[in-house]
Amino acid sequence: MLVEDYFANSTELLSETTITEQKTRSVNIHGILWPILFTVLIIVANFLSLVAFCIEKRLRTYNNYFIINLTILDFMTGLFLILSVVHTHIGYYPFSQDICKVTSALRSVIVNASNLAVVLICADRHQATYDPINHFISRSKRMAVIKNLIPWTVSLVFWFLYITVPEFIIDFDNGRHCIRWYTVRTLPGIVPFITFFYLPFTIIAVLYFRIVAKIQATLGGKNVEKRFVMKDANKGKITAELPDDGMTSAVSTATINVDLSSDNFDQGPKMKNDNAANNGKKTTVKRETATEMSKATRTLFVIVIAFVVSWLPQSIIMLIYSIEPVLVVPGLPRPARLFFGWMPYLNSLLNPISYAVSQPLFRSTIFNMFLCRRK
Template sequence: MSFEDYFANSTELLSETTITEQKSRPVNIHGILWPILFTVLIIVANFLSLVAFCIEKRLRTYNNYFIINLTILDFITGLFLIPVVVHTHIGYYPFSQDICKVTSAIQSGILNASNLAVVVICADRHRATYDPINHFMSRSKRMAVIRNLIPWTVSGVFWFLYITIPEFIIDFDNGRHCIRWYTLRTLPGIIPFISLFYLPFTIIAVLYFRIAAKIQATLGGRSVEKQFVLKDANNGKITAELPHDDMTSAVSTATINVDLSSDNLDQGLEMKNGNAANSRKKTTMKRETATEMRKATRTLLFIVIAFVVSWLPQSIISLIYSIEPVLVVPGLPRPARLFFGWMTYLNSLLNPISYAVSQPLFRSTIFNMFLCRRK
């Protein structure tokens, strides 16, 4: 059996058996049951997420528009797994090569757009962390939709140019397993996983590290400010700590010089409280609330973890195979190759679980849907 039958990429990995082998052995019920169950879970989980966003208006916030976009991409990914399950079961690609050339680009584009959507979420959180006022002033649902179109456009154009057009131009023979042209060459075989995982992972890692560092620095700065408050009070000054609604914004302080031993103390306290109230109104209008920021950052953390856990093993294996196939094919059993190939789609199942874990309103909405209960 040729090496492309053993190992082409994440999709072809799922059906490496020849037609003769498939017909000569009994049907493996458990082998087909798990892919079907996995695919159904992805479709159902993301469908329920979309329904939750439709019936609960409070979920349709600016930040959750990015989550809705990711949910749509994951739902489509689940639908595209249906022919993959058929491919796995019968042992060969069931459609024509022309359909293979087109659907291969669409499927890769959807997967790539899903990963780039995580990059867009990270970039938006990064700006909200480092430039909270301008971010809040410029954000709108229309702007969220425009930013969400970026992964769709970039991924669609790239993969049609990289798969569909070259294969039609050279009239590439996709074979019975819908093999893609770049799997037969070393460098072209590495580029797809750079686009699918390594490039998004690098950008996400840098952005999230900066977000975490900024939040940590802000939390450390708060304890320092508290020490200055006590110190200034002993020196005859009252330092009013103005409220802030942003986890990542520095603590603003206003110092009021008053005589602690006179009646001016009461007046100074009134000034402090008045300034604090005014500041609360202004900051609330100009930036996200602390609750909204915490919720968005927590959701992003779960999404990033799901992305890395799902894609890292298969990306490493594919990179090694592209350089030297012998290091992978003889030493890695077929069940292991199938497992890691399917694991890349685990991301589409973990994402809706992340929303439920990180957002109580989303979780309660899903719960009420199961109970057929409406507020």
């Protein structure tokens, strides 16, 4: 079995000495069935997720717009895997080298944008944790769409400049298996996995641990009010207490002091009574509720775990391969290389499962879809 994509077959494709072995190897029907099943599961799971977001309006919240973006990217990853399955079955890349140069970049764009989307979710949660009022004021579906364009734009520019443009300039011979130019060089071969995993993982780890630390430091209590109550407004300070929704998450009690003379207050927290601050009256601050924060944080946790579990093994293997190939080939058995090579794609299958695990409404919507009923 031969997998076309770099992540799934890099240890197989980086050396042309394996071509003779591939020519004489008969197609293993059991070997091709697993990639087909895996690809179908990714496509179906993410397609059902997109349908759920379409038919259930309550799922189309600000926070879930980031999830929708990630679902679209994972669905497209599954579609690109169809080409990998075809390549695996016939034993060579079925299209021209010019198409190879373009599709290689497009595949990398989709995969990298998917990983950067996780970084974006972490960054948004970080802002919601450290600057909750301004985060709530600035958030909108339009803003969510703009933010979600960032992973697409960054990935598109970087990978076309890193893969397609150099290969056309030097007229690189991609061979029978659509090999990338950087796979035959040590340092350029490390850059992709730094971009795909190590850099996003570092950012995610820093942001997530900061989120956890902030929650533990400021949201440790359990007895809180049902609404955000502003106090001492006439003294130039606002004291807000987080509501308690009875959940077992880390979101509990917090006190937020906002200086009314601050420049950041020009956009100010939304109030039910704009004159309340001047009158020294108690009013309600609109911001992300404890339920929203708990659900978003829980979803983020499951997505981050899926990302690390899926990408870490192959990233370590490819880092070792770039430094000393003999430690991987033939040191690591071929079935193991192929197994770990497919693991990054497991992330695209685990993500929709993560939504169902962390969001009861999403789970019930999928369940009702299978029962062909709507509320």
